[in-house]
Structure formats: C-alpha cells, structure tokens
Amino acid sequence: MSDEKTRILFVDDEPNILQGLKRMLRSMRNEWELEFSSDPKEAITWLDKEPCDVVVSDMRMPGIDGCSLLEHVKDNHPHIIRIILSGYSDQELAMRSTNIAHQFLSKPSNLEGIKGAVERSIKLKSYINNDALSEIVAEVSQLPTPPSLYNKVTSMLSNENCALEDLGTVIKTDPSMTSKILKLVNSSFFGNSSDISSVDEALAVLGINTIKTLILTVSIFSGEDRTQKEEAKLDALLEHCALTSNLCEALAGHLKQPRKEIETASITGLLHDIGKIIFETQVPKDYHEIVQKSLDAQIPLFEAEYEALQTSHAEMGAYLIGLWGLPNNIVEPIAFHHSPKNCSVQEINGLTILHFANVAASKLKPNDLLGVEQDYDLEYLKSAGLSEEDIKTWEALCQETFEESLNQQTAS
Ligand SMILES: [Fe+2]
Ligand SMILES: [Fe+2]
Structure with a gap:
C-alpha cells in the first residue's frame, strides 16, 4: 500500500447522509481518496473497473441492498475490506450481513468511528506482505466448529x-x-x-x-461434518488451544493481574492458533504439505510456513480477528506469539504469557498432527524481564495446571 492513498467508496441511497459524510471526512482528504455513490448499481460498475481498498455501505437501499452489494464485493474483489454502516432500525436486516461484512458501524456515525475502523483495517494488512494470502483471510466468513x-x-x-x-x-x-x-x-x-x-x-x-x-x-457458526482426518486435526488443535488458554490464565493469575486481564489472557490463548484453522480450511492441501515439511525437516511449523508462504499462521490469525474488530490486546500477542522479539514492547505482558504458554502446552501435550513446535525464546524472555528462577517457576506452574486439568477430565 506504501505511499498510495487509501481509496474508500461510500454507498448510501440518501444524498443527505452522503453529504454529511463528505463534510465530516473532509479533514482526511490528504490521506484518503474518497468516492461517494448514491446508487448501488453504479457503485458495482465503478468497483469493477477502479481500484479500491475499503467499501462502506448502507444496509437498506432500493434494488440492491447493502448485503447484496457486499456479497458482490466478496465474490469479485475479495481484497477489499467490507464495512456496513447501518441504522439501528435495520437490525434484522443487518444481522444478515454478519457473515459478509468485516465490521459494522452504527448510524449516526462519527469521524472517530469510521476513521478507527478504516485505519485499523489498513494497518493490519501490513502484517501480511502477500496479497494472495490477505485475500484468503478477507474471504473467510465462517470457521469450523466441531x-x-x-x-x-x-x-x-x-x-x-x-x-x-x-x-x-x-x-x-x-x-x-x-x-x-x-x-x-x-x-x-x-x-x-x-x-x-x-x-x-x-x-x-x-x-x-x-x-x-x-x-x-443467520447461522453465524458452522458445524458441518468433516472427514475423520479433518476432524482429528481440528480436535488436536482445539485441545492445544484449550490447554494454552488454561496456562495463560494460570500465568496471568500468578502475576496477580486484574480479573479482566486474566480473562483476556485466557481468550488470547484460546484464539492464538486461529490462523492454522484458516490455513486448514482455505488451503488444506498446501497446508498439509507444510505441516509434513515441518515434521520431515524437524523445523518449527511457523518456520516451514515462512519458507513456503513468507508469513505464518500467527499473522494470518491476527489479521482475521483484527479485521473483525477484536481488541488490540488480543490481536497483538497473537501476531507475535512465535516471534516475540519483533514486537517493539519488551516487558512482561500478554505476549510474554502467550509465548510461554504456547511452548509449554506443546511440551506438555505434543501432537504430530500439529507439526513441530518451537522452543522458548530465552533471549526474548530475559529481555522482557524474566529471570532463570522465574522461568522455572512458570514451568512448574504450567506443569501443575496441566496435571490439574487432567485430573478434572478423569473426574468428569
Ligand atoms: Fe502458533
Ligand atoms: Fe500454538
């Protein structure tokens, strides 16, 4: 995207709303190139021939509604970020768009809301320096649930x-x-x-x-049957994510973090490998080869991913949940969980906890279906402020938490 201005198309059948948006967004004209259309048909014709980065569309419009417009964008220009801007009275209608739009903004909108959503989406794209892969992420509307x-x-x-x-x-x-x-x-x-x-x-x-x-x-979740092999992989991944989540929670508790942050740590652990689910569902054949390469060459899976795709599941997952508007204190640790040194902040934080918990979970419960896991990045852990003593304490706590979870499973 470099120096080029971000191109954004706003579609709304009410001229007054478009006028209001034009006025409100005037201060952004040095950074953004703005297009406005009051006719969804005309908007589609424009999109089919002009480059565009983001579409912000109204929901209720005569002829082609916002949902159908964004569906066209998803199918024909998957790299474009799709945002719905809708009035509260259209809630029923807007629900239909939950599997199509990346983000939803409510009317009346303010500059901060629109600016925040657009800037965030553009910034997140820089996590993945590969247009084909960012398109794959932007196409995802549902991920599988067992x-x-x-x-x-x-x-x-x-x-x-x-x-x-x-x-x-x-x-x-x-x-x-x-x-x-x-x-x-x-x-x-x-x-x-x-x-x-x-x-x-x-x-x-x-x-x-x-x-x-x-x-x-609206079927926001997808629980279709899969082949036995796919099911086994998803189960193995879910087991790893659940254990990582438990360990994150235990470590955040050990650091005496407030309740809210302990919950965030737990969610970060649960979602940290969501990029693997994207790979498994969107490019299963290629991904199978990458996992096999990790096993054959005994190199960490994320390194095998970099070799083949110049990115990893960490960035892919962070891009998706960021695009979906999840908070940055979840997105950032996920983006850097395998390469924590690349994060500019070096202190004991959510990233330190996630990096540690992920490696600990793989050591405690290894599974070949998931490829080879990396070891702790000791240099990073030290620079974040963990002493050797701390590392031993954290390892012991992870071991204890794992055993407790095993006991609970046998009891139930
Ligand atoms: Fe990972
Ligand atoms: Fe992991």
Missing part, C-alpha cells in the same frame, strides 16, 4: 430456559465461536464501542434474543 459443540449450543438455545452462563461455558471452548461472538459485540452496531474481550460479557451485552437469531436463523 459438530458436537455446535449441536450442544443449538440444543441449549432451543430450550426456553437457556442460561447465558451455560452457553458461555460451551462457546468458550471453541476458538471459532468465541472469535465470532467477540466480532459482533465489538462492533458499534451490535454491542458498544468499548473493547470487550470476555465471552460472558459479550453474551450479556448481546442478549439472548439477538444471540438466538444470530445462531439459529
């Missing part, structure tokens, strides 16, 4: 007395469902504008009726 978990959630929701707490307990075990719920609640449209990185809080903000519509009617 059918057993998916069925559990839908049957819970069909029960009239479904408790949000019980629902949260199931959703929290699955990276795909968790990331989707956080995507929705962190949009100004469905939730509020403050960062939410807890599933329980997300469910409380969305409310049971919205959740029912999103899951049962």
